[in-house]
Amino acid sequence: MDYDYTITYAQKSLDSTMPWIGMYIAAASAVCTLAMAADAFIGFRSNKYWLPCKYFSLNAFSLTLLAVAMKLPIDLTNVDVTYRDKYARIGSVVLMSTAMSNFMTSLGSMENNEIVVNMAALGILVITIAANVIIHLAQMQSSVTRVLLPEVVMSVVIMFSFLSTLCCVSLMAPGAKRYIGLKYDEMHESVSNRQVEWGRFSVDEVENMVKAYWVMAQTSRSQFVLARSAISCISGLLCLFIALLLVEARFANRLLFHWYIQNIKGRSESDYGWSVGWILNTQSIGVAMGTIAPLLRWFVASWLKISETERRSxxxxxxxxxxxxxxxxxxxxxxxxxxxxxxxxxxxxxxxxxxxxxxxxxxxxxxxxxxxxxxxxxxxxxxxxxxxxxxxxxxxxxxxxxxxxxxxxxxxxxxxxxxxxxxxPYKILHNICNEADKLIQIGEKRQPENLIQLFKKSSNFCGVGRFDSSHVPSLHSQEPPNCWSLPVVTLTAISLALTYDKAIQLLKCVSEGFPIVKLIEETLDRTRELENMRNVADVVWDEVENNKKWDGEDLKSMRVRGTACKETLQNLSNRAGKTVTDFLAQANDILMQNPLNWPRRVIAAISMYRISQTILLGIGDGEHQDDDELFESISITISDILAACLTNLVQVIRLKCHRNDIREREDSVRRAVILLGESKEILKILQLRVLPSLDVEKAAKIDEWRASMALDHIV
Structure with a gap:
């Protein structure tokens, strides 16, 4: 007797927690609903009416959420006594089918191995749901169960139809991506043959090239390819049918179900209690939200077919x-x-x-x-x-x-x-091109106005050849090569040490140009040869921009009031020279073999030593004797170096446009389009200047510029 009482009490204690488990199911369903709604909102906002999958795609996270949301049809212990229980069980199966319909285009964004793994996991979940629903139907032989029997059976059949649809798409996706990839390579070769050359370009030509790659990227997007395929019609049709089935199950059988329920004695409430209503309503909203994407993809595929001008048999x-x-x-x-x-x-x-x-x-x-x-x-x-x-x-x-x-x-x-x-249809192409125009406009709003004003201070690239004089004796027979960013950072630090108040505006100009220079260096240095040099420039720039320091020394306090700028430059040169000589005295032979592997502090010191010594040589020759003249000379030198570096922008934009990896292609082209907008005014300034005789590969390196200018006697 005590044992039976204990079991009954334990059962009641467990049953009392079931409504909260029901709320957990509702919460998982709500997250799925919000993800599908977010995809729909983003698709409408970007005029992509085929609604690409971004937040609700086939992956481990979404499958876990669906497994939680499907607890009702999987639960064999719950007896469907009330109408809401029965309808909520059907609603869960319908939500699963709707979710699978939304998953369709996300298969295009996966690698082949990912498709196999995710489809296997989805198949296991679907089979588990179907098996438990069938077992539940077989075990529940009451008249109540038979009321909604056709709807339950039909929902399971359609759920398997959706699984078959996804299997069909998963088998088609690799072949479609392969075919589109070959077409893309062929088109890329055609565009590359007419590519914009370094030093010989117009802004309109660059814009047309970027838009061409944007159209290629958008129309070859795997999700768009799947969305406009014939399978999307089957998916949309099944999704519409199962949504109508859910509506019919909710309203058409409700009165009949209540007539049956009045003759049942005993328990009249589900184990999940009041939470069933939350599950029912949340999943019904999820079905409504999830039906939007399949229907619109069906419409898009049909619209494309209607627009076909050539009639076929x-x-x-x-x-x-x-x-x-x-x-x-x-x-x-x-x-x-x-x-x-x-x-x-x-x-x-x-x-x-x-x-x-x-x-x-x-x-x-x-x-x-x-x-x-x-x-x-x-x-x-x-x-x-x-x-x-x-x-x-x-x-x-x-x-x-x-x-x-x-x-x-x-x-x-x-x-x-x-x-x-x-x-x-023209309207879709028009929307694609309009999106590129909007991205260019976004970039135009971010144009570096201060940098553009700095560019207008010079009309040539002479500063590239004069910032580091060959007459300055080297501290070692081997020294690291130059990169674009480190001389700019070093010159900016020197200007802050010499004329702090005036150099603050110059610092703003360089702050706008430094990220572009960094992007150019990273993109064009394919062998990663100068990676350590770029890292040195990053570290020094962070210290100069944020703390107004160089090598831990406050730049503002470096120049003592009343002292000449020559003394400040000599102090900077001595400090940098000491850092280098101390390192050379202690370094081993292995480390000395490759200057690119030297410590960052030493590389930065070499740059400071050579540039400050070059300026001192100029002062000794009678150049820029007062502070204003010296600051103007440094500003022009920085402007020349930045301008020379930014002549490679067109090459960077072109490289950003082309990506073999289809998953990276759209984001890379998007960055290229925005970069074009940001640099439009800069390109207009640069296309008017006379450039040295360099090919594309040499133009990416500052030392090649210096060698070319020395041969042309420009330095």
Missing amino acids: FRDELEVEKYWTWRLVEWRDRSLPFQLPNRLCKKLFRDARRSFLNFCIRGQILFVSAAKLVLFLSARLGSAVFLRFCKTKGSVLAGGHKSKEGEHADFRQYVLLLEGEPQL
Whole structure:
């Protein structure tokens, strides 16, 4: 008796916590809903009506959330007595199906191994849900269970249909990416042959090049390729059907269910209690939010088909291209991944694998043909609707932008399409080009105004040749090479030490130019040869910009009032020279072999020593005797070095535009477009200047500039 009481008490204690578990389920469902809503909002905001997956994609996090949200259909201990229990169980399955429909385009952003792992995890979750729902139906043989039996069975069948759709897309995605990749390489080669050369460019040419790469990146985006495929029609149709099924389950059977429930005696409340309502409402909103993306992708795919000018026969419409089955054919024709000692077993295994894959290929072809049929019928129906409300189909497809069509017509040749795909409507191309224009405008708002004013102080690049004189004796037979950023930082530190108040404005100018110089150096130094030099410049610049110090010494207090600038320069030179000589006295032979491996403090000291000694030589020769003249000379030298470095901007923009990795391509091109906007005024200034005779590779190195200018007697 005491034992039964203990068990009953323990059961009641456990049951009392179930509503809070229900709230946990509702919270997981709410996170999924918010992620799908966020993707929809971002898609509408950016005019990408095919709604790319950013926050709600197929990964470990989303699958974990869905596993929590699916506890109701997985739970075999809960008896569905009330209407809300039964409907919430169906709603969970429908939410799972809707989530899978939203996952479709995210498969394009994955590597092949990621697709296999994520699809396997998703398949296990779907099979688990379906098995538990079927077991629950088999064990619950009451009349209450039979009320919503068709809806439950149909929801499970459609959930498996969505899984089949994702399997079809996962098999198609590698082939589609391979095909688009080949088209991209071909187009890139064509654009590269007409690339903008160093020193011979106009801003309009650079802008057209950037927009061409932007169109290539956007139209080759894997998620967009999947969204406009025929499979998106099947996904949208199934998503619409299962959403209507949920509505029917909620309203059509409610009165009938209450009539049955009145005849049931005993327990009339779920284990999850009051939390069932939260689960039901949250998941219903999730289904509503999740239906938006599949329907819009269905609409986009149909719209593209409607806009196709070339009419094809019905047989050609249902033709299945090679990229749909490329992955399966590759698996079928490759050799066995392992060796079998028995010849007969090897033959049997090979034949069995081949037969199975041939069956999968036929299934894939049948599924794709059905999707193409849905797309064809959707396009025909949509075309009839458009023609009913518009005089001509062209007025609809042009989207009201006929007058502007010539503006972006030249970029149609850069649109990358799969085999058999219709051309993109002008409105989509117009939106893509408009997005590039907006990014350029964002960059224009960030233009470095102070840096531009500094550029106007000089009209040539003579400062590149005179900041480091060959007449200054070297402290060692081997010294590290120059980079663009370190001389600029050193000259800025010297100007702060000499004329602090005036140099603050110069510091602002250099602050705007230094990130661009750093980007140029990192992009063009492909061998990473000068990486340590750049790191030295970063460390010194951080100290100069933020603390107004060099090598721990306050630059403002370096010049004592009443002393000449020559004494301050000599102090800087002596301090730097001592740092170098102390290091050389203690360094071992291995470290001395490569100056690039010397300590950062020593490399910075060498730069300070040589530049300060060069300025002292100029003062000795009667140049810039007063402070104002000296400060102006240093400012012009910095301007010349920055200007020479920034002549490589076009090359950097071009390199940023091209990325072989499709996952990095869009972000890289986006950065290039914004960089073009930021540097438009700079490029206009630089294109008017006479440049030395250098090729692209040599123009990226300051020492090559100095050598060229010495030969031309410009120094």
